[in-house]
Amino acid sequence: MPLTIRYFAAIRERLGAQETVSLADTPARTVGDLHAWLLTRSPQHAEALDPDRGLRTACNQALCDADQALAEGDEIAFFPPVTGG
Amino acid sequence: MSDAPAVQPALQQALASPLQQALASPLQQALACVRVSPEDFDLGAEVAALRAGDAQVGAVVSFVGTVREWSPDPAAVMTLEHYPGMTERSLAELIVRARQRFDVRGVRIVHRVGPLAVTDQIVLVAVTSAHRHEAFHCAEFLMDWLKTQAPFWKREEAQGEARWVASRDSDADAAARWHAPGGQP
Numbered sequence: 001m002p003l004t005i006r007y008f009a010a011i012r013e014r015l016g017a018q019e020t021v022s023l024a025d026t027p028a029r030t031v032g033d034l035h036a037w038l039l040t041r042s043p044q045h046a047e048a049l050d051p052d053r054g055l056r057t058a059c060n061q062a063l064c065d066a067d068q069a070l071a072e073g074d075e076i077a078f079f080p081p082v083t084g085g
Numbered sequence: 086m087s088d089a090p091a092v093q094p095a096l097q098q099a100l101a102s103p104l105q106q107a108l109a110s111p112l113q114q115a116l117a118c119v120r121v122s123p124e125d126f127d128l129g130a131e132v133a134a135l136r137a138g139d140a141q142v143g144a145v146v147s148f149v150g151t152v153r154e155w156s157p158d159p160a161a162v163m164t165l166e167h168y169p170g171m172t173e174r175s176l177a178e179l180i181v182r183a184r185q186r187f188d189v190r191g192v193r194i195v196h197r198v199g200p201l202a203v204t205d206q207i208v209l210v211a212v213t214s215a216h217r218h219e220a221f222h223c224a225e226f227l228m229d230w231l232k233t234q235a236p237f238w239k240r241e242e243a244q245g246e247a248r249w250v251a252s253r254d255s256d257a258d259a260a261a262r263w264h265a266p267g268g269q270p
Contacts, residue, residue: 006168008166008168008236008238009166009238009240009249010238010249012166054252058168058171058236061168061170061171061174062171062174062175063175063234077168077171077236079168079236079238080238080249080252081233081251081252082232082233082234082235082236082237082238082252083232083237083238083239083249083250083251083252084165084167084196084207084208084231084232084235084236084237084238084239085150085196085207085208085228085231085232085235085237
């Protein structure tokens with residue numbers, strides 16, 4: 001089962017709501033690796049996932065750090081700092 | 086006893102309910118206190134439901150966040166995006182942590198999503214407790230952490246232009262005040 005990569009808010013506007021990628025097709029083993037790999041995929045990815053914008057990450061719907069390990073079937077999300085309430 | 090009268094469904098439900106509640110995990114119980122929906126809410130009705138039948142309640146604190154005017158455009162719209170599934174879970178986790186920290190009776194969080202107009206209600210946090218300080222502090226704790234942890238994003242659209250609202254350092258500072266030594270909220 002591939003990874004599902006989900007995007008929200010300004011990142012979703014640039015890249016779409018989600019994409020899937022097989023872990024076997026990437027060198028990524030952690031969420032930080034995946035981020036670094038996504039940045040190389042297209043200029044749009046590099047722009048949308050710029051860490052200077054204050055990127056947040058979640059693994060299987062729980063906030064996570066860059067060193068979070070990846071497994072096939074995981075749902076990884078990238079989004080800006082939250083602004084609800 | 087196949088000829089015994091069947092227990093009425095409503096009675097069965099009433100009997101099963103306390104047991105189910107006792108068996109449910111704290112997170113499952115907390116999930117039942119959370120609603121994320123485009124629908125508006127009625128503060129009075131929500132508080133009445135939260136207090137109903139609980140004679141140990143001596144204090145009720147509620148907070149309602151609303152859409153403040155940010156543009157002279159009368160057609161200005163604020164749209165709340167969220168991460169379905171994670172949103173409910175993160176709010177429920179906040180309630181579990183709040184219950185570990187404060188001696189409260191009932192907790193309720195309602196958060197709207199989708200397009201909202203100026204003056205519309207966005208969020209409700211309501212807490213009941215025996216005494217006022219626990220309810221005040223718990224409600225403030227929940228709002229401070231909701232604003233920095235729950236996956237909602239505000240997009241403002243007015244006068245033909247749209248922009249995503251930037252997070253504020255003051256919100257992060259407010260949440261950080263509550264940090265326990267272990268780093269958990």
